[in-house]
Amino acid sequence: MTFPKPLGASEKTLDYWPYRTFNWGRWENDLGTLNLVDKAAVKRGLQSPQTFEVCALGSIMRPDEVLGDTNYACNFEHTLLRAGKYEFGPTEEPVFESGDRFMVEIHGMSNSHIDAFCHVGHKGLSFNGVPFEDVVSLDGGAKRYTVIEQGGIMTRGWLVDVPAQRGLHFLRPGDPVVPGDLMHLDGIIVPGDALVIRTGRFAAPLIAPDSASAEDEHGNWSGLHVDCIDLLAKWDVCTLATDGPADNFPSTTSECSVPIHVLTEVYLGLPLVHHLNLETLSERLGGRERKAFQFSVAPLCIEGGTGSPVSPLAVI
DSSP, X not given: OOOXXXXXXXXXXXXXXXXXXXXXXXXSSSOGGGGGOOHHHHHHHHHOOSSOOEXXXXXXXXSOSOOOSSSOOOOEEEEEEEEEEOTTSXXXXXXXXXXXXXXXXXXXXXXXXXXXXXXXXXXXXXGGGOBHHHHEETTTEEOSSOHXXXXXXXXXXXXXXXXXXXXXXXXOTTOOBOHHHHGGGTTTSOTTOEEEEEOOTTTSOOBOTTSTTOOSTTXXXXXXXXXXXHHHHHHTOXXXXXXXXXXXXXXXXXXXXXXXXXXXXXXXXXXXXXXXXOHHHHHHXXXXXXXXXXXXXXXXXXXXXXXEEOOOEEEO
């Protein structure tokens, strides 16, 4: 199933997959689809809540569930540094305090985070066709398309609870979200809105890379089928947020092992938000026909960051 978007003035064809440049050259800045979060989009977000309940969507920070035999440590550490009498006050002052430190490696398979465009390249190129080595390198760090340049998001979000629509508690890990799961939003979702998709990964069993039933080096994970990209491009959503890695593992195309990352962040200029805990949001919106809400994401201000931990807020 495809919903081709007509070639625009800036869009060109390619002689290799994905055969078109999508949003390359569409905007004169580096914000990609975040250009669509204009005043009207923010206003839609502010007008979306009905009961004004607040849901924090970040998952509990923890060591990564899937490390694998790779160079991706993607782990988490939390250390309590002090707890007791406040060191800087007068000795007789009855003030106590505590402090801690945490470390998290971004782009793993467990902790909630947002990607910057410098996270992914394809054929040696980043978004807008900029050479990946000019964007980020181990020697020079990330110089362009970083998370601090990207900024935050405040708009209207739409929850698509795919398992609930199919009469399930969760998708079997490795079963993809397909265009038919999203089509009820066609004609309703508008440019600048956020698409938030629940696969039920926090209710599903973990199929790690070393599991007997694993079909991919990442293990088995439910994400979007590559055919869903045509809808995201057609709808001009500003971001895609999911409770998993966004990509389906195993991949749904032989052209690329991580097609959703490549198509969104390299070609659409669309940031991905990963590993959100959408269970409470799903429960609270379960009885509503229109699952719209105020959606906000505030990355940390990390200079040269390829991403950031986040705990987005939904106001319903």
